Amino acid sequence: MRxxxxxxxxxxxxxxxxxSIWLISFFAFSQTLIVSSLFAIAGGTAIYLGSKQIMxxxxxxxxxxxxxxxxxxxxxxxxxxxxxxxxQKSLFxxxxxxxxxxxxxxxxxxxxxxxxAKKEPRRFYQAEGFFYNHLDSLVxxxxxxxxxxxxxxxxxxxxxxxxxxxxxxxxxxxxxKKDLYIMLDDDIDTLQFELDVAKKSINxxx
Numbered sequence: 001m002r003x004x005x006x007x008x009x010x011x012x013x014x015x016x017x018x019x020s021i022w023l024i025s026f027f028a029f030s031q032t033l034i035v036s037s038l039f040a041i042a043g044g045t046a047i048y049l050g051s052k053q054i055m056x057x058x059x060x061x062x063x064x065x066x067x068x069x070x071x072x073x074x075x076x077x078x079x080x081x082x083x084x085x086x087x088q089k090s091l092f093x094x095x096x097x098x099x100x101x102x103x104x105x106x107x108x109x110x111x112x113x114x115x116x117a118k119k120e121p122r123r124f125y126q127a128e129g130f131f132y133n134h135l136d137s138l139v140x141x142x143x144x145x146x147x148x149x150x151x152x153x154x155x156x157x158x159x160x161x162x163x164x165x166x167x168x169x170x171x172x173x174x175x176x177k178k179d180l181y182i183m184l185d186d187d188i189d190t191l192q193f194e195l196d197v198a199k200k201s202i203n204x205x206x
Contacts, residue, residue: 006052006055009051009055010048010051010052010055011048013047013048013051014044014045014047014048014051015044017040017043017044017046017047017048018040018041018043018044019040021036021039021040021043021044022036022037022039022040025039025040056070060121063120063121063122064122065121065122069121070121073117073121073124074121076124076131077114077117077118077121077124080114080117080131080135081114083135083136083139084107084110084111084114084135086139086143087106087107087110087135087138087139087142088107088111090139090142090143090145090146091103091104091106091107091142091146092107093146093149093150094145094146094149099166102170102173105173106138106169106172106173106176109173109176109177109180110130110135110138110176112180113127113130113176113179113180113183116180116183116184117131117183123183126182126183126185127179127180127182127183129179130176130179134172134175134176134179135176137172138169138172138173138176141165141168141169141172142169144165145162145165145166145169148161148162148165149162
């Protein structure tokens with residue numbers, strides 16, 4: 001959502017910049033059509049890029065981060081997005097209805113953690129265990145499970161390995177739920193505080 005809003009602001013700023021610069025160059029400074037157009041394009045591009053830098057800076061400051069920290073988090077989120085895509089593909093290859101429900105919950109939890117960190121980058125540090133460890137393990141196990149379960153012939157050892165892998169995936173699914181709870185812990189505390197205040201206000205009125 002932020003990216004769409006930012007693109008719209010940049011586009012509007014760039015458009016008005018191009019229009020204004022062209023009109024000023026052509027009418028106020030009597031430049032030729034081609035020269036005015038070149039000035040307008042160059043100026044509009046500068047305004048477009050400049051507005052992006054300003055909005056990125058304000059976003060980083062509002063999250064209490066430095067630009068270096070933000071770039072670090074942004075790079076990690078790009079990697080996480082690719083891993084989550086791989087995870088979803090592997091999880092959704094399983095045909096069992098029961099497993100499909102569990103896999104959908106795991107995929108949603110992983111996507112929610114990513115979305116929260118993308119929206120508020122400072123939350124990345126609250127879910128470092130997910131981004132640095134749990135997500136990698138989930139992707140690796142889910143891909144191996146999907147590959148082995150798709151094989152037409154399975155011996156006893158393979159069946160045992162599949163069951164063990166499946167149980168580990170389920171356990172990791174519960175682990176990333178805890179990662180999400182840790183990420184939301186401050187919000188839960190704030191909500192509880194607001195509820196307590198509201199209850200006291202209601203009691204005073206009574």
